Amino acid sequence: MSADCLFCRIARGELPAHKVHEDEHVLAFLDLHPIRPGHTLVIPKDHHVWFEDLPEALATSVTGCAQRLARAMKRLYRVERVAMFYTGIHVPHAHAHVVPMHHVHDVSSAAYLADGPEGYAVPPQLPGDEMSRIARELQDTLQ
Numbered sequence: 001m002s003a004d005c006l007f008c009r010i011a012r013g014e015l016p017a018h019k020v021h022e023d024e025h026v027l028a029f030l031d032l033h034p035i036r037p038g039h040t041l042v043i044p045k046d047h048h049v050w051f052e053d054l055p056e057a058l059a060t061s062v063t064g065c066a067q068r069l070a071r072a073m074k075r076l077y078r079v080e081r082v083a084m085f086y087t088g089i090h091v092p093h094a095h096a097h098v099v100p101m102h103h104v105h106d107v108s109s110a111a112y113l114a115d116g117p118e119g120y121a122v123p124p125q126l127p128g129d130e131m132s133r134i135a136r137e138l139q140d141t142l143q
């Protein structure tokens with residue numbers, strides 16, 4: 001826990017939130033600035049800044065909550081897909097965004113927008129040897 005962390009304060013009940021789910025380890029509540037109605041944040045109750053630093057069991061609890069939310073959102077909003085992502089932006093307490101996707105660019109990268117918001121550009125492929133190098137680099141760094 002961190003005394004002045006916004007999300008720790010929400011997890012402790014010191015600040016209000018539109019809670020969607022709460023259990024011993026995880027809290028899910030509506031994002032104050034939703035991409036789409038239903039856009040929810042899932043946080044571990046313990047303070048961790050980066051998702052990659054979450055203990056794996058806790059990360060699994062966050063993901064499991066996001067999966068249950070996604071199934072509910074599909075039923076509720078009649079969407080084909082739900083996005084789940086961590087960005088690490090805004091609040092330095094790991095939080096997964098869960099967003100019902102009504103449009104293919106609801107959570108898009110500019111890399112996919114070359115054809116404009118109604119199109120969907122496929123970013124250019126990197127040369128095979130560069131892809132091999134990047135894969136090796138990642139594999140080696142994972143050790």
Ligand SMILES: [Zn+2]
Nearest residue numbers: 005008047093
């Ligand atoms: Zn925190």
